[in-house]
Amino acid sequence: MAGPELMGRFPAGLALDTLPEPPTKPGNGHLQDWALRPLPLIEEGATRARAAGRGLFRLRLGLPAVVGFSPAWNRALLSDLPTFRSAGSFSRVVPYLSGGVILADAPGHAGRRRMVNPGFGRAHMVALQARTRAALPPLPPGEFDALAWADEAVLRLLNAAYFSGEFDHALLHAFLAPLRRPFPVPALPRPPLFWAVDRELRRLSHARLRAGGGDDLLALLAPLPGGLEEARVSLAAAHDTTTHALAYAVWHLAQHPQWHAPEHHPAVLKETLRLHPPGWMGSRRLGRDLVWEGVRLPRGALALYSPYLSGRDPALWDAPEQFHPERWAHKPPAWAYLPFGGGERLCLGMHLAQMLILDALAALPPLRAVRGDDTPVPGITLGPRGPLVVCRADGA
Numbered sequence: 001m002a003g004p005e006l007m008g009r010f011p012a013g014l015a016l017d018t019l020p021e022p023p024t025k026p027g028n029g030h031l032q033d034w035a036l037r038p039l040p041l042i043e044e045g046a047t048r049a050r051a052a053g054r055g056l057f058r059l060r061l062g063l064p065a066v067v068g069f070s071p072a073w074n075r076a077l078l079s080d081l082p083t084f085r086s087a088g089s090f091s092r093v094v095p096y097l098s099g100g101v102i103l104a105d106a107p108g109h110a111g112r113r114r115m116v117n118p119g120f121g122r123a124h125m126v127a128l129q130a131r132t133r134a135a136l137p138p139l140p141p142g143e144f145d146a147l148a149w150a151d152e153a154v155l156r157l158l159n160a161a162y163f164s165g166e167f168d169h170a171l172l173h174a175f176l177a178p179l180r181r182p183f184p185v186p187a188l189p190r191p192p193l194f195w196a197v198d199r200e201l202r203r204l205s206h207a208r209l210r211a212g213g214g215d216d217l218l219a220l221l222a223p224l225p226g227g228l229e230e231a232r233v234s235l236a237a238a239h240d241t242t243t244h245a246l247a248y249a250v251w252h253l254a255q256h257p258q259w260h261a262p263e264h265h266p267a268v269l270k271e272t273l274r275l276h277p278p279g280w281m282g283s284r285r286l287g288r289d290l291v292w293e294g295v296r297l298p299r300g301a302l303a304l305y306s307p308y309l310s311g312r313d314p315a316l317w318d319a320p321e322q323f324h325p326e327r328w329a330h331k332p333p334a335w336a337y338l339p340f341g342g343g344e345r346l347c348l349g350m351h352l353a354q355m356l357i358l359d360a361l362a363a364l365p366p367l368r369a370v371r372g373d374d375t376p377v378p379g380i381t382l383g384p385r386g387p388l389v390v391c392r393a394d395g396a
């Protein structure tokens with residue numbers, strides 16, 4: 001499955017160092033740029049790869065690493081779970097994301113997903129919708145920062161969906177806040193905070209068991225083996241991703257008010273996620289040696305895919321840097337648009353995130369962009385530097 005259209009163009013079994021790479025810094029390879037300016041680094045890598053007729057480049061991150069952005073690479077990485085393994089991915093070093101389905105690998109992963117999927121399926125979203133709609137906070141009067149508003153809104157929406165709004169709000173805020181800070185803050189262990197969250201999860205799940213169930217997400221997860229861990233880990237995966245997508249979507253609507261109507265919002269959200277995918281880079285470790293585009297990729301190497309690079313690849317999209325929701329009148333190229341990943345590991349919360357964001361957009365009055373800095377800042381997730389100051393355009 002190694003990019004058949006490219007295989008014939010390269011002799012099989014070339015060494016890894018024959019792949020194009022962005023410029024290195026003496027002594028640390030790409031580590032410094034990876035830490036300080038990863039987007040220009042990967043954009044330069046992709047430019048050099050394209051110039052060499054390839055869909056793959058290498059990075060020197062202290063261990064062999066490759067970044068691919070072609071649809072063929074995306075399909076292989078997301079479909080061949082025994083080869084592209086999650087157990088050694090970047091999520092392993094972030095305690096928030098180190099557990100549950102996120103780190104489960106084939107063959108156990110599929111079973112875990114089957115177990116947790118029902119709570120997050122489209123049908124169950126309908127059961128949650130009245131509660132999440134009621135939890136959306138009102139807009140502040142006058143000018144306000146759409147990023148700060150989205151942050152608070154998503155906290156309340158997730159509290160409503162997972163816990164019927166019963167989780168201690170300040171604790172939920174304190175739990176999720178470090179995720180937004182630059183590295184290494186999200187990777188630091190925080191035992192007392194995690195114990196407090198687990199205690200709160202146990203308290204709320206006992207209440208549901210005593211009441212004989214319930215229909216919020218915790219009620220569905222709590223009886224499953226490892227269900228409370230799935231709740232904690234998926235909350236961490238949910239918050240910043242959904243906040244950043246909502247903030248960027250509000251900002252785009254304030255700048256392009258002609259798209260602010262419920263029938264256009266699905267295309268606005270897709271275009272927002274193409275340009276600013278919060279999950280900008282996904283990582284795996286190779287579980288075996290692999291020959292790709294004629295190059296030997298060694299077992300244990302980091303294998304990365306990037307919804308950001310694939311979503312902006314000029315070979316796949318017309319005017320890729322432009323915000324053009326009308327492009328969604330047509331299907332995108334297969335395996336080119338991956339804001340929620342794909343295959344068996346497709347984002348567990350995709351339907352939840354889409355429902356929360358589309359409902360929030362539908363409830364917004366006409367808006368006007370006042371001033372802001374929407375430069376994408378990559379951390380664990382990609383988000384706008386902010387603030388994104390908007391105000392009501394209807395005079396209310």
Ligand code: HEM
Binds near residue numbers: 279339341353
């Ligand atoms: C706009 C919002 C969101 C975006 C852009 C997003 C993005 C992604 C992406 C790209 C992946 C695949 C990662 C990979 O393959 O390496 C993923 C997986 C995941 N997401 Fe989301 N996500 C969002 C919201 C949510 C929400 C609301 C939840 C809450 C349940 C969630 C929970 C998860 C989990 C648990 C996984 C791991 C699934 C697995 O490995 O089987 N995400 N997400």
